[in-house]
Amino acid sequence: MALDVLVAGGGLMGASAAWRLSARGHRVTVLERFGPGHDRGSSHGTSRIFRLAYAEPSYTELALRALPLWRQLEEESGRAVLTLTGAVDHGPPEVLERLAGVLARAGRPGRRLSPGEVAERWPGLRADTAALYHPDAGRVHADDTVAALLDAAGRRGAEVRHGVRVTEIRRTGGGATVVTDTDEALVADAVVVAVGGWAPGPAAGVVNGLPPLRVTQEQPVHFPVPDALEWPSFIHHPGAGLRLPGGVYGLGSVDGVKIGLHGVGPVVDPDHRDRTPDPAALDRLRAYAEEWLPGMAGTGPEPLTCLYTTTPDEDFVIDRQGPVTVLAGCSGHAFKFGPALGELAADLVEGGPGLPRFALGRTAPTR
Structure with missing residues (x-):
């Protein structure tokens, strides 16, 4: 039976849910607070890492579920959004052994490399102690992904409304009523809440067990090197020769080689944040590049800011209570899973099971 579904939020998560719901024949309306292509949340920019290599096998499985959906999205939208360049993980050998084992059990290739072999293949990148190369990354x-998702959803009948802020969600009968900032009341069979750092507002009072969400302002940088699109994505794991908490990630993009620290920015209010780059954060990344990225020599980094919204255990929240499905805490490493998480949201809206790892009210240790 086709349902009337309102999706609050038109970033990656909301757009992915809208695409998969509309593909199943549901009547979907997306309500996005900001304009098309905005930079106020967590889904903007030119680059995110796609990879299969995870220490936790369930995330590798989720990325494998996402891969064919990425290709389907490209076919439906006519946009090329995923480019496989391969990836290099480097750092403590025991970390890489774990990653290699998970890839092997999933039947995916991975090759161990010495720092010398890394330097020979990618002269701009210096590896630490040991390295693992995996091509499915x-x-x-x-930006193109969000546009492609909304376009593909629109071709299947979804309506996308920009400049509409959801202020309240109420359960009404067997469905829900969504109230907007213009006091418009919209009635639906189901609601998907996918508003990133703003989730506690619309979700308050309609779902229980939403874990604390930490909203931080992160500051990656782009180094405008001419061969940026030839770089693999890479993760430098802490330990061994690196003492930065959380490690460093990097990848090529049309804006240059992007590098950043993982989840170390200050806590902010998403409505009232100063997006002025932090000189100390910029200096840390510049110093890192001087030591580990010889390919950046002679270039100046260009900083940018974005929002991270994370849970204490860094696992996502993707669950349903009654007519309300919540997608939250998805920053830091969720982009690669986008279409698969949209499929999971569609399952939940239709009354299907979720994943215990992403459940509301779960009990999990802080990482």
């Missing part, structure tokens, strides 16, 4: 163009 690369980059996703973030």
Whole structure:
């Protein structure tokens, strides 16, 4: 039976849910607070990492579910959004052994490399102690992805409304009523809440067990090197020769080689944040590049800011209570899974099971 579904939020998560719901024949309306292509949340920019290599096998499985959906999205939208360049993980050998084992059990290739072999193949990149190369990885163009998802959903009948802010969600009968900032009341069979750092507002009072969401302002940088699109994505894991908490990630993009620290920015209010780059954060990344990225020599980094919204255990929240499905805490490493998480949201809206790892009210240790 086709349902009337309102999706609050038109970033990656909301757009992915809208695409998969509309593909199943549901009547979908997306309500996005900001304009098309905005940079106020977590889904903008030109680059995100796609990879299969995870220490937690369930994330590798989820990325494998996403891969054919990425290709389907490209076919439906006519946009190329995923480029496989391969990826290099480097750092403590025990970390890489774990990653290699998960890839092997999933039947995916991975090759161990010495730092010398890394330097020979990618002269701009210096590896630490040991390295693992896996070809099923690369980059996703973030802005183009969101546009492609909304376009593909629209071709299947979804309506996308920009400049509409959801202020309240109420359960009404067997469905829900969504109230907007213009006091418009919209009635639907189901609601998907996918508003990133703003999730506690619309979700308050309609779902229980939403874990604390930490909203931070992160500051990656782009180094405008001419061969940026030839770079693999890479993750430098902490330990061994690196003492930066969370490690460093990097990848090529049309804006240069992007590098950043993982989840170390200051806590902010998403409505009232100063997006002025932090000189200390910029200096840390510049110093890192001087030591580990010889390919950046002679270039100046260009900083940018974005929002991270994370849970204490860094696992996502993707669950349903009654007519309300919540997608939250998806920053930091969720982009690569986007279409698969949209499929999971569609399952939940239709009354299907979710994944215990992403459940509301779960009990999990802080990482």
